[in-house]
Amino acid sequence: MNAMSNRRGANQWAVAWRRFRRNKSGIIGGVIVLFFITIAIVGPYLAPYPPRSYAPLYQGDAGQPPSLKHPFGVEESGIDVFSEVIDGTRNDLYVGLAASLLTTLIGIAIGAFAGYFEGIVSEVLLGLTQIFFVFPALLLILLFARVFSILVFKGLGLTLIVLILSFFGWSGISFIVRGETLRVKQMEFVQAARSLGAGSMRILFRHIVPNILSPVIVIATLGIAGFILTEVAVSFLGFGDANTPTWGLLLNEGFPYIRTEWWVSLFPGLAVVLCVLGFNLMGDGLSDALNPRLRE
Amino acid sequence: MIRRLLFMIPVFLGVAILTFLIGNAAGNPINLIRLGLRNPNPAVLDALRRYYHLDVPVYERFVFWLWDLMHGNLGVSISGRPVASQIWSWAWTTMELQIISLFLAIGIGIPIGIYSAKNQYSKADYVITSVAVFGFSMPTFWLGIILIIIFSYDLGWLPSSGAAGISFAWWGNPVLDQIAHLILPVAVLTYVGLATIVRLVRANMLDVLRQDYILAARASGLSDRRVTYRYALRNAISPIVTIIGLGFGASLAGAPATETTFSWPGLGYAFTQAASNLDIPLVQGITIVITIMVLIANLVTDIVYATLDPRVRID
Numbered sequence: 001m002n003a004m005s006n007r008r009g010a011n012q013w014a015v016a017w018r019r020f021r022r023n024k025s026g027i028i029g030g031v032i033v034l035f036f037i038t039i040a041i042v043g044p045y046l047a048p049y050p051p052r053s054y055a056p057l058y059q060g061d062a063g064q065p066p067s068l069k070h071p072f073g074v075e076e077s078g079i080d081v082f083s084e085v086i087d088g089t090r091n092d093l094y095v096g097l098a099a100s101l102l103t104t105l106i107g108i109a110i111g112a113f114a115g116y117f118e119g120i121v122s123e124v125l126l127g128l129t130q131i132f133f134v135f136p137a138l139l140l141i142l143l144f145a146r147v148f149s150i151l152v153f154k155g156l157g158l159t160l161i162v163l164i165l166s167f168f169g170w171s172g173i174s175f176i177v178r179g180e181t182l183r184v185k186q187m188e189f190v191q192a193a194r195s196l197g198a199g200s201m202r203i204l205f206r207h208i209v210p211n212i213l214s215p216v217i218v219i220a221t222l223g224i225a226g227f228i229l230t231e232v233a234v235s236f237l238g239f240g241d242a243n244t245p246t247w248g249l250l251l252n253e254g255f256p257y258i259r260t261e262w263w264v265s266l267f268p269g270l271a272v273v274l275c276v277l278g279f280n281l282m283g284d285g286l287s288d289a290l291n292p293r294l295r296e
Numbered sequence: 297m298i299r300r301l302l303f304m305i306p307v308f309l310g311v312a313i314l315t316f317l318i319g320n321a322a323g324n325p326i327n328l329i330r331l332g333l334r335n336p337n338p339a340v341l342d343a344l345r346r347y348y349h350l351d352v353p354v355y356e357r358f359v360f361w362l363w364d365l366m367h368g369n370l371g372v373s374i375s376g377r378p379v380a381s382q383i384w385s386w387a388w389t390t391m392e393l394q395i396i397s398l399f400l401a402i403g404i405g406i407p408i409g410i411y412s413a414k415n416q417y418s419k420a421d422y423v424i425t426s427v428a429v430f431g432f433s434m435p436t437f438w439l440g441i442i443l444i445i446i447f448s449y450d451l452g453w454l455p456s457s458g459a460a461g462i463s464f465a466w467w468g469n470p471v472l473d474q475i476a477h478l479i480l481p482v483a484v485l486t487y488v489g490l491a492t493i494v495r496l497v498r499a500n501m502l503d504v505l506r507q508d509y510i511l512a513a514r515a516s517g518l519s520d521r522r523v524t525y526r527y528a529l530r531n532a533i534s535p536i537v538t539i540i541g542l543g544f545g546a547s548l549a550g551a552p553a554t555e556t557t558f559s560w561p562g563l564g565y566a567f568t569q570a571a572s573n574l575d576i577p578l579v580q581g582i583t584i585v586i587t588i589m590v591l592i593a594n595l596v597t598d599i600v601y602a603t604l605d606p607r608v609r610i611d
Binding site: 127130131134135136138139140142143144146147148150151225229232233236237238239251255258259262265266269272273276277280281284 | 303306307310311314315318321322328331332429430432433434435437438441442444445449545546552553556557567568571572574579582583586587590591594
């Protein structure tokens with residue numbers, strides 16, 4: 001029994017992989033994502049200066065345009081932009097991946113319960129999802145980030161941003177999971193499991209959730225892109241963590257000097273565009289590969 | 297319809313509770329305001345103490361505050377000016393920007409999306425989808441920064457900030473001056489909105505063009521134009537209306553980062569500054585007003601959706 005279910009599982013993902021491999025833009029996206037993950041891992045060995053280092057200032061290089069020594073130029077304050085873009089990769093990927101993972105877990109839990117159970121519990125959970133869906137999320141994210149960062153969660157750094165992004169970001173995935181759960185719970189294999197005496201939790205998390213993962217994976221991948229974009233905006237507006245290098249923080253620091261020092265704004269922005277593009281292309285590719293509607 | 301209207305109450309209450317709680321995160325709003333402001337005006341603080349009813353327990357304060365909200369009394373900001381009247385002027389500036397961009401994005405995006413779908417996998421289709429996915433992957437405000445660097449500072453063609461010049465009018469005329477200030481922010485917001493709409497129209501049209509009734513319409517000898525616009529678009533448009541409506545609701549918050557980039561005196565810019573100064577009454581007021589506008593926009597969207605698609609009923 002076990003061996004058989006294992007083999008079937010492998011086949012399902014193998015089919016998806018075969019479809020994904022033929023999708024040119026999906027593969028390009030995957031390569032871009034792998035590139036950024038590599039940079040995030042080997043970053044500290046690659047960056048000429050440590051994070052938030054003002055060393056170029058003492059070498060008299062503050063505000064210098066791009067050169068061989070400083071490929072992306074130097075900030076007015078003396079921070080080397082190339083080093084910071086590399087260090088920012090690790091931190092921005094952390095925010096994107098962690099927030100997407102957290103919202104996926106919250107979304108699966110709430111969406112699955114709302115879809116599987118009937119009555120007051122699911123009504124309340126659905127209502128909660130709808131309410132969070134309509135919230136002016138970005139404003140509340142900025143407000144929470146500002147108040148919490150000066151009050152209680154001082155040393156939390158980017159993790160605070162991850163928690164706030166996740167708190168306001170789970171409703172989309174919860175809707176998808178609820179809809180899929182409603183569809184799948186009608187199917188014969190769920191009835192079979194129930195007639196064999198499986199409990200609600202076992203049916204829900206061993207039988208239903210594994211069968212609705214395809215759309216969840218697609219939304220989670222696109223979610224990484226979305227959360228990185230939101231983090232960049234939050235940090236650009238000065239509501240992020242000023243002690244951790246992120247692409248948004250660089251854009252924030254470069255903004256007062258855009259008239260003269262364009263390089264501080266150009267290169268971190270290009271990194272954001274390329275990275276987010278990678279996750280979006282990969283997400284579109286996964287969507288084509290996993291979407292059963294388009295399967296021949 | 298009733299159910300739809302009733303749904304607005306918990307959303308409104310949810311936002312009210314969240315903004316009230318965050319305002320009282322340091323015990324009461326005055327404590328929080330003092331953290332952000334070194335030399336607050338004592339007269340304003342006194343007025344705020346009375347407005348927030350600091351002499352009663354916190355749950356009673358919430359009721360008083362909510363009661364004031366319902367009656368349009370949003371208190372005074374730490375600058376001493378009433379919040380409600382400030383919000384209206386910002387709301388208009390934001391709407392000006394967002395509505396122009398939205399109409400441009402719809403007007404350009406739908407025909408391009410249709411063209412792209414009808415010529416799937418052609419060279420033009422590849423170009424369009426690539427340009428669209430870039431717009432989808434770009435921080436809006438960053439595109440604004442790049443355009444400011446090129447068109448304002450390098451070429452000197454357009455103003456870099458504000459909604460209208462103060463000391464000198466661009467192109468020597470107050471109307472042209474307004475247009476000059478609109479061009480860059482509108483271009484940025486239009487491109488990003490366009491990217492979403494093109495992707496959506498293309499995907500929906502591809503779906504619809506594969507249907508049997510399109511084949512049937514073609515087989516009965518209808519012109520390509522008629523099939524595309526009367527048969528296919530009519531069926532592809534409903535989900536697009538929803539996304540546009542939701543997007544418009546969200547855009548009422550005024551794209552804080554884009555407005556900040558252009559120093560555009562709208563709700564998003566004002567909110568960013570208020571939140572960073574811990575101007576609690578202003579922050580609470582803007583959040584509440586935007587929530588109400590979003591709810592109205594969503595309701596209108598649902599009504600339009602139901603009008604376009606007779607199968608849909610608003611319950």
